[in-house]
Amino acid sequence: MNKKEYLEKRQGLINEAENLINNGKIEEANAKMEEVKKLDNQWEEIAKAQANLNALNDSNKGLDITNLTGDKGVDGVVVDTLEKNAVATDVDMFNTVEYRKAFMNNVLRGTPIPDKFVNADANTKTTDVGSVIPTTVLEKIVEKLEATGMILPLVTRTSYKGGLAIPTSSVKPVATWVAEGQGSEKQKKTTGQIVFSYYKLRCAVSVSFETSVVTLGVFETTLINNIAEAMTKALEQAIISGTGEGQPTGILTETAPEGQNIDIAADADVDYETLINAEAALPLSYESEAVWCMTKKTFMKFIGMTDQNGQPIARVNYGVSGRPERTLLGRTVVLNDYMTSLGASIEDDTVVAFLFNFKDYVLNTNYNITVKRYEDNETDDQVTKAIMLVDGKVVDNNSLVTLTKKVVEG
Numbered sequence: 001m002n003k004k005e006y007l008e009k010r011q012g013l014i015n016e017a018e019n020l021i022n023n024g025k026i027e028e029a030n031a032k033m034e035e036v037k038k039l040d041n042q043w044e045e046i047a048k049a050q051a052n053l054n055a056l057n058d059s060n061k062g063l064d065i066t067n068l069t070g071d072k073g074v075d076g077v078v079v080d081t082l083e084k085n086a087v088a089t090d091v092d093m094f095n096t097v098e099y100r101k102a103f104m105n106n107v108l109r110g111t112p113i114p115d116k117f118v119n120a121d122a123n124t125k126t127t128d129v130g131s132v133i134p135t136t137v138l139e140k141i142v143e144k145l146e147a148t149g150m151i152l153p154l155v156t157r158t159s160y161k162g163g164l165a166i167p168t169s170s171v172k173p174v175a176t177w178v179a180e181g182q183g184s185e186k187q188k189k190t191t192g193q194i195v196f197s198y199y200k201l202r203c204a205v206s207v208s209f210e211t212s213v214v215t216l217g218v219f220e221t222t223l224i225n226n227i228a229e230a231m232t233k234a235l236e237q238a239i240i241s242g243t244g245e246g247q248p249t250g251i252l253t254e255t256a257p258e259g260q261n262i263d264i265a266a267d268a269d270v271d272y273e274t275l276i277n278a279e280a281a282l283p284l285s286y287e288s289e290a291v292w293c294m295t296k297k298t299f300m301k302f303i304g305m306t307d308q309n310g311q312p313i314a315r316v317n318y319g320v321s322g323r324p325e326r327t328l329l330g331r332t333v334v335l336n337d338y339m340t341s342l343g344a345s346i347e348d349d350t351v352v353a354f355l356f357n358f359k360d361y362v363l364n365t366n367y368n369i370t371v372k373r374y375e376d377n378e379t380d381d382q383v384t385k386a387i388m389l390v391d392g393k394v395v396d397n398n399s400l401v402t403l404t405k406k407v408v409e410g
Helices: 003-022 026-058 097-109 135-148 216-241 272-281 296-300
Strands: 156-158 165-167 193-195 199-205 261-264 291-294 314-318 324-328 331-335 350-356 361-365 370-375 382-394 401-405
Touching (some): 003 216, 026 097, 216 382, 261 272, 272 401, 296 331
Parallel strands (some): 261 401, 291 331
Antiparallel strands (some): 291 350, 350 401, 361 382
16 A cells, blocks of 8 residues: 555545534444544554665665774775664654644644654744644645635646745746747746745634544544635635735736726626626637636626627526536636625725636745644633745736726715
8 A cells, every 4th residue: 555545545534434424423433533543553554664674775784894804903895884873764754643643632732742753844944833734634734725715726836935036937838939940039038027925824723622532533624624714715815805915915906907907987887898898808818718706796796687689698507516607708707705796885996806817826835834732811712823834926917807896986
């Protein structure tokens, strides 16, 4: 059994346990969680055996004793030496059952993480780190982040080192025709650059557990769900409307290219012509993957409207999964709760909907999530906070078309 097979089998058992819990079959769920623990122990034994084998392979080194001469000891040829306590291993210590249990005890009871795990990975050191989230749990958090959000799965995700200036061509490549045997001057030029910063996303999770009876499986599942839910909302809100001050820069912070903003008069409402004008403003080379983005209340304004042939311009279909799929004039609509709805009270000119290709937004994160446990001085509750470094920016705004509701003057 390799690591991939182990993780797939483990997730399958956890999914079965979750379904059983949701259906009220607690005893059967506990049995599934016991299977998870047995599988974890089995994998830990496999990992240890592999580490020992690697150590044995590397320890088959010593001295060439075929030419030993002299009166005072050894005048041999040193082939290789082994450093004291050096052990060759590719085992991820943060993925062992031992560490995962230590992590659970640290979060639930404040038990210190054993010294052998503290700062074991230099890449995870920051001034605000408590303990590293186990690898298995981290992978599930990332998987859930990318699967549950409405907007997060659409953007381009990278893992560049923060603080570096990255040429935009690195994240959005451009192909150029060249003559045989000749280079292209355009290929040698940097058309722009994007600098990713170190913005800290903190998620405070307060979970009530009966610490004496909680199992490792239940603890990890609950932690995954809580952190993923909170961070998904924060990341998606930043993608839409982030200010760029202490957080990623959102799409709405961008100014649409000239001719790609459609105004809706203060005393007017959105209509069919508004959508036609927006579609006309979208450059042909960018229209294939651009989608509408707006709140549900704004979308409902289009329900009941028809085109010149009497066909509805807004449709809601239900796919195989049963989830509603919304379109405007045949173009996909992505809903969110992070924008101002059309019809809401506004004090300034406000974007109420926009067209955009989300692949032109880059979210940069190292996905190294760490946690720290502290006591809330006001409530005396034990709170666990998860921390992730992240930044995001629009790298190409040519697909951006905005609908702006004008404010009443005077």
